Amino acid sequence: MAFWLFKSEPSTWSWDQQVARGEAGEEWDGVRNYQARNFMREMKLGDRGFFYHSQKDKAVVGIVEVCAESHPDSTTDDDRWDCVDIKAVRPFEHPVTLDRIKQEPALADMVLVRNSRLSVQPVTGDEWHQVCALGKTDPG
DNA sequence: GCCAACGTTGGC
């Protein structure tokens, strides 16, 4: 199983909205970046991801699961763009802020730190467990 | 609100 990070502006699509979708999940549409799309094409059912709020919060706020593998993005007729569906698994008891992540030498190589503009990113197993520990949240 | 970083576009 692989780990990922999904970034969203809470004013556009928030964790609360994601939770409200329940088991049905939600299409992670609107991505118009090849790198981000390619990562989504690699995703498998059951892969886990962090849900990150950009802008005001700048924090990992929850854990999501891939509940549909890559398929055409329904918000465009342009067949270049694919996306996955994700559903909320559990919130972070203590959201892990970008500041906190940057304080952690072991997390200095996270894509979130290195390339803050990429909206869908891979996360290593080590990074996954460390961020979960910082957030006092079950990584499983 | 500013600006650096980055990706995309289009002219050559």
Place this chain on the structure above:
DNA sequence: GCCAACGTTGGC
């Protein structure tokens, strides 16, 4: 195929 111009993102 290069690169300048432009638009967008997101941290500060």
